[in-house]
Amino acid sequence: MTTRRGFIKSGCVACLLAASGASLLEGCATPLPMLKVASKSNELVVDPASFISERGNMLVVRTSQLEHDILLIKDGDNYRALYLRCTHEGVDLTATKNKIYCSSHGSVFDLEGKVLKEPALRPLKTFKTQLNNNQIIINLT
Ligand code: FES
Structure with missing residues (x-):
């Protein structure tokens, strides 16, 4: 059974981009790699090796928390x-190599989380990160 979350994530990125007015070239982008991570007391731990060079500098991190x-x-x-x-x-938002898109009403954000296109008015929430013992720690608080 496909959940709503799974459907959106596995949906056609090109369709989402077309709906938000993105160019056809952006619509041809392949999905970003995803990493499922278990949380430990409001922290996510990601191995830096998860950033495989040929797959770029971006990861979608999923946690049940x-x-x-x-x-x-x-x-x-x-x-x-x-x-x-x-x-x-x-x-849910859809991230590409260049921008972050909302399929509901067409908001667009840059990779700093700033609004590029309304109706969203506020920037995206960010989480603090740090490198500790060669592990990336994402603080969820
Ligand atoms: S919910 Fe994202 S633009 Fe409305």
Whole structure:
């Protein structure tokens, strides 16, 4: 049985992008790699080796502790974690290599979480990250 969350995540990225006015080239993007992670006391631990070079510097991190996924971005030696929950009405977002899209009403966010296209008005929630003992820690609090 397909859940709503699974349906949205496995849905056609091209259709979502077309609905939000993105270019056809962006619509041809392959889905970002996903990593399922168990949480430990409000922290997610991600192995930096999960960023396989040929697959880019972005990972979608899923945990049962959160309703929505996290987009983890490697930026040099730093990591940035964005909550993939639309700040307009709280639905799942779809991340691509360049932007983050909401299929509900067309909001678009950049990879810093800033609003590029309304109706969303607030930036995406971010989580603090740190590198500890060669592990990326995402703090969920
Ligand atoms: S819920 Fe995302 S734009 Fe409305």
